[in-house]
Amino acid sequence: MDKLELLYEGKGKKLYSTNKQDEVIAEFKDDLTAFNAQKKGSESGKGSLNCQISSLLFKLLAKNNIKSHFIEMLDERNMLCKKVKIIPLEVVVRNIATGSLTKRLGIQDGKMLDFPLVEFYYKNDDLDDPIINDEHCKIMGILDNDKDIEFLKNTAREINKILLAFFDERNLKLVDFKIEFGKNENNKILLADEISPDSCRLWDKDTNRKMDKDIFRQNLGSVVKSYKEILNRING
Numbered sequence: 001m002d003k004l005e006l007l008y009e010g011k012g013k014k015l016y017s018t019n020k021q022d023e024v025i026a027e028f029k030d031d032l033t034a035f036n037a038q039k040k041g042s043e044s045g046k047g048s049l050n051c052q053i054s055s056l057l058f059k060l061l062a063k064n065n066i067k068s069h070f071i072e073m074l075d076e077r078n079m080l081c082k083k084v085k086i087i088p089l090e091v092v093v094r095n096i097a098t099g100s101l102t103k104r105l106g107i108q109d110g111k112m113l114d115f116p117l118v119e120f121y122y123k124n125d126d127l128d129d130p131i132i133n134d135e136h137c138k139i140m141g142i143l144d145n146d147k148d149i150e151f152l153k154n155t156a157r158e159i160n161k162i163l164l165a166f167f168d169e170r171n172l173k174l175v176d177f178k179i180e181f182g183k184n185e186n187n188k189i190l191l192a193d194e195i196s197p198d199s200c201r202l203w204d205k206d207t208n209r210k211m212d213k214d215i216f217r218q219n220l221g222s223v224v225k226s227y228k229e230i231l232n233r234i235n236g
Contacts, residue, residue, distance in 0.1 A: 053234065
């Protein structure tokens with residue numbers, strides 16, 4: 001499968017058209033960004049690790065009846081995907097309080113939440129990706145019916161349940177994660193984007209050592225070293 005036209009370049013990936021109208025190639029970049037791209041960096045090999053980790057997790061979810069845009073990993077940096085129109089929402093699931101949740105609500109950092117919290121953020125860099133609710137989604141035309149909104153929430157909770165158990169078996173805590181969805185040519189909603197240490201907070205279960213992009217956010221060392229460890233754990 002050959003890359004043709006560059007369709008889109010984001011913070012972590014480039015999307016290319018292929019000779020099939022309904023398929024694209026996602027090339028994972030080594031770039032690192034944080035705080036709405038106010039902080040930028042790069043580590044060689046980061047993109048390859050995220051591609052491999054995402055591919056493994058998409059396969060895991062497919063075995064558990066979660067439908068996504070993932071078709072196959074072409075090589076360590078490139079993933080073949082079904083073409084979708086991304087819904088401009090970041091769906092965030094939180095199991096442990098940290099990051100923006102503690103800043104917004106004053107919940108103690110590291111506190112285990114009584115139940116998984118699902119939040120929507122509007123994907124708009126100019127507005128700093130504000131948190132929104134169901135009614136905002138409908139007023140803004142992001143999703144125009146309760147059925148689709150509930151589908152996103154319920155699917156996010158189901159993904160959380162699957163990933164919590166999977167990571168726990170590999171001595172990792174799934175603190176929180178961000179996922180995105182898109183609609184295919186038949187208007188069917190599919191899980192999209194990626195699932196990687198760039199989009200998940202993962203802590204070592206024994207020590208609470210951070211093993212995700214917070215390493216870059218907080219200047220804690222090399223993300224590649226930790227991402228390699230995560231890949232080794234989930235491959236084992």
